[in-house]
Amino acid sequence: MSQILIKRAKAEQLLSGEGWLSVQPRTFREEVLRRAVLLRFPPGEVVYRIEDEAGGIFGLVEGTVTVNTAPPDQAPQLIHIGKPGAWTGEGCFLTRSARRIELRTLSETWMMHLSLDQMDQMAAADPAATRYFAQILMASVEVLLRVIHDLQKPGADQRIASALSRSAAQGRTVPLSQSEIGLMSGTSRKQVNAALARFEAKGWVRADYRAVTVLDARGLAREAEGGV
Structure with a gap:
């Protein structure tokens, strides 16, 4: 078995056991993994920038990514480090607008990517998929609440x-x-x-x-x- 196939199997196992995808219905989870592609990024690679055109979601499998953002008239600043099992990029699917955060790798990184077109196809086939994808947003809100809470510590x-x-x-x-x-x-x-x-x-x-x-x-x- 090739190294890529082994990596793919491990990626599916990790994402099925941790984070947003792990708590979704089995049929939906399997469909996401069937349609998604596994991507490798070298250190220092920009996965996407603020104002990039709308795209799909990314699930972190291995490596380290920074989440950087700021108000529209300011330079992006580091606010969070992604952990394996975390997903992001759902905003484009929900709002049809450009990217609002920057995602950048700090080390060799593997991510599972589900394109916007594939997300649309899944939502057209099963309207409940929109609700499942929206749960990524709520996980992101929880992270931001934690960041704000932590910064208020004396x-x-x-x-x-x-x-x-x-x-x-x-x-x-x-x-x-x-x-x-x-x-x-x-x-x-x-x-x-x-x-x-x-x-x-x-x-x-x-x-x-x-x-x-x-x-x-x-x-x-x-x-x-x-x-x-």
């Missing part, structure tokens, strides 16, 4: 721990610089440097050059909630 260490908790699961390495972590947490590079040193001393993370590995997700989560 302590710099809390906000930094929260940003890392949102970005990486246990044992996962995220290729983020200290400046990028600061951008996500509303803190300075100096504050991030000091916090990472404290977190590393407690065994919660391992900080390397432009990368952080989460070693103790629970400890990090407790710090994010003020040590509760």
Whole structure:
């Protein structure tokens, strides 16, 4: 069996077990996977930009992607790191408008892509598909609510721990610089440097050059909630 077929099988298994697609009806889930294509992106690739023409949805299988956005008259800023199992791009299907976020890879990344045309075909065959696709939007709203909540925390260490908790699961390495972590947490590079040193001393993370590995997700989560 070829490596691509093995990768495809693993991708379908992951997306069937995590995130938005995993909680959809079996027949709908199988139809999405049957119609979707598996794509590979090199590090630093822009999957799509703000104001790109309308397109379909992408499900993260492996790798790291940044979600960047801003008001129309501002430059896109990093607000979130996608986790495997997460999907995005539903806005074009729901509104028929151009892209409102930028998606960019930080490492070699594999994503499942369902085109806008395929989404339209599924919705025409089964009107309930529109409701299922709209649930991606609600998952995105939950992420934004979490980002806002985390940025309102009073302590710099809390906000930094929260940003890392949102970005990486246990044992996962995220290729983020200290400046990028600061951008996500509303803190300075100096504050991030000091916090990472404290977190590393407690065994919660391992900080390397432009990368952080989460070693103790629970400890990090407790710090994010003020040590509760």
